[in-house]
Amino acid sequence: MFSENGSMQPTERWLKWGVSVLAAGVLAVSGLGAATAQNAKKSNAKPAAKAAAKKPASTAKKAAAGAAGAAAAGAAAAHSGPIELQVWHTLNPQQAAEFDTLVQRFNEQQHGFTVKVTGKPSAEALIEDGIAAVRAKRAPHLVELPDNRSPEFIARQGAILPMYELLAKYPIKDLRWFLPQTTSTMRDAKGRLLALPWMADIPIYLYNRDLYRRAGLNPDAPPRTWREMQAHLIALLQNGVSCPYATSWQTWVHVENLSAMHNTAYATRNNGLDGSNGAQLLANDLLHVRHLALMMSWVRSHLFPVRSDRDQADASFASGECAVLTSGSSALSLVQSKANFSYGVAPLPYYEEEATHPSTPFVGGSAFWALGGHSTAEQKALATFIAYLASPVVASEWHQKTGFLPLTEAAYRASDVSFYKNIPGAEAVVRAMANPPAKFTRGFRLNNYDRVSEIIDSELNAVWNGVKPPKQGLDDAVARSSAVMSAKR
Known part of the structure; x- marks a missing residue:
């Protein structure tokens, strides 16, 4: 994860199948000394440098300890001033443009807070910015992480706020429509939703x-x-x-x-x-x-x-x-x-x-994970934004513009007939994913x-x-x- 001089090195496949450098650099340093940096595939994907060298154990412990202190201080700080939710992603240019459009539409609805989207051009830039944000007590609220095939491992880390906990406090009406087959990779053994599979991919x-x-x-x-x-x-x-x-x-x-x-x-x-x-x-x-x-x-x-x-x-x-x-x-x-x-x-x-x-194939792709340590007002605002993303019209548009699976049954039903007509075979592929998994x-x-x-x-x-x-x-x-x-x- 670290080179000999202590600088963080990106890994080649961090966007699809691992906890990724984001998890290592942002989550681990946010009090997650127990988390091991992993890299990724799919979910979904930007080039990054090949394999990374490991950081010496003593240096890693010091970094984790120092970051844990910074994270604790950040969590203790009370929110003041207008709320601005920070959402970080690593979407490709076409997906990022569509996400920006959806966020702009949300902000124009004037919910009493705003959402600021930050797209990172590389793994290294994302990590460096994440470390700086944690130390400055400005950790993001929602971050894109890839599917590492161990979501329970991520959810156990101290900086993570599991999605089911957030939505238990602030329920959203479309929660009952979350398709099991689409969200299965982001659920724990008890079936609880750990993250929002906004980038579910097959x-x-x-x-x-x-x-x-x-x-x-x-x-x-x-x-x-x-x-x-x-x-x-x-x-x-x-x-x-x-x-x-x-x-x-x-x-x-x-x-x-x-x-x-x-x-x-x-x-x-x-x-x-x-x-x-x-x-x-x-x-x-x-x-x-x-x-x-x-x-x-x-x-x-x-x-x-x-x-x-x-x-x-x-x-x-x-x-x-x-x-x-x-x-x-x-x-x-x-x-x-x-x-x-x-x-x-x-x-x-x-x-x-x-x-x-x-x-049916395995569902992969990345998901949005909520980070803890924010005020009650910020958590409520985050739940409001997630409810917007899960709404049928928004989730349907995201599905049609990006090719990611529809988040909910309602999103699938809201998709334009013309979309499926213009891409022969697309509807049959999506519809098959609604079947119970084998x-x-x-x-x-x-x-x-x-x-x-x-x-x-x-x-x-x-x-x-x-x-x-x-x-x-x-x-x-x-x-x-x-x-x-x-x-x-």
């Missing part, structure tokens, strides 16, 4: 309908299975498409959700939901080995030339370079703003020899998963580059992950 199949037509493919019939997809990619390649297929978030799509789409266990102990201690990955089973072997054959055949562990491949699709993309539904924010072609979406493919029908699609809870996902990414890259065969890559990923998951946090 992996999807996006395809260029114009290129499909040019290749003689039916644009209204995207592939249901990976085998059918191979035939589509071959047709695209034979008709002059140099990049038939690209993927973002390779571990999320090709490892984690391969299990989910077939309703098979991703890890022991019920995917860690029965207790993450002792849980082991099952990502080297026959399903995963066969899938990775097929993907590697696509790489060699030039069907699958673009692969990324973050969201880089999204741009290759939005530009029209690649005909097919697997990525998060949040990629639609970029695609809607950049693509000058007709496109559609579909669920991830599956193997019909492995399942009679496809299941046995192994409710999510997973695994220790130190941010580090695990980095290990899997590195092993996938070794396979793509021909350094290791698929089985060895997956066996090594599981073996290396086992040691990491059993380590103390």
Whole structure:
């Protein structure tokens, strides 16, 4: 987390699957000496520097102790003057522009307080600003944190105000509509909402309908299975498409959700939901080995030339370079703003020899977490703002402009018919998420998963580059992950 000179270093995948540098730099220094810095994927995603070096233990203890004192002093300070809620995020430019529009509309309604949004350009800038804010007793009220697959761990930290506690004091009418499937990753074992899943994301199949037509493919019939997809990619390649297929978030799509789409266990102990201690990955089973072997054959055949562990491949699709993309539904924010072609979406493919029908994917993405230490008046104001975000009209607009899942059933019903009509397949994908989750699609809870996902990414890259065969890559990923998951946090 820290370099040898004590400066904080950003991590590469902090926006999707870890407590992130924000949690380490803002939360840990806000009295969270027990929190371990983690990095992230998805949720949803800006580039940051690669792996970070650890800070010496003695320095870390001093930083935590000093920050804890600063946080305690900040919490004790009584609020005075007009209330201005501070909301920090790391949204991409398209998502940030939409969020700014919604906040401006809220401020114009004159609720007796204002909301100030701060978008951070990098992990390092966010951390430095967070440390300064805590020391100046001006900690933010709401911050975006990624899904680290251990939300209970985050919620136990002293600077966090769990969402269910805030909303128990100041109820909002739309709370009963929070979709369980959308919010499951941000609930504890008792089903209590820990954070607002404002950036809930699922992996999807996006395809260029114009290129499909040019290749003689039916644009209204995207592939249901990976085998059918191979035939589509071959047709695209034979008709002059140099990049038939690209993927973002390779571990999320090709490892984690391969299990989910077939309703098979991703890890022991019920995917860690029965207790993450002792849980082991099952990502080297026959399903995963066969899938990775097929993907590697696509790489060699030039069907699958673009692969990324973050969201880089999204741009290759939005530009029209690649005909097919697997990525998060949040990629639609970029695609809607950049693509000058007709496109559609579909669920991830599956193997019909492995399942009679496809299941639903794991929900990922980041969420808004409330921070404690603020006055009662500020907490009440924060609940008012959250109620606004959860209102059907606002949540529906956010869903349509960004591709994130609708926060509530009411938000889904409020979505314009024209939105789904203009993006063929989008409504079916969203509607499927309203179904009750299957046995192994409710999510997973695994220790130190941010580090695990980095290990899997590195092993996938070794396979793509021909350094290791698929089985060895997956066996090594599981073996290396086992040691990491059993380590103390």
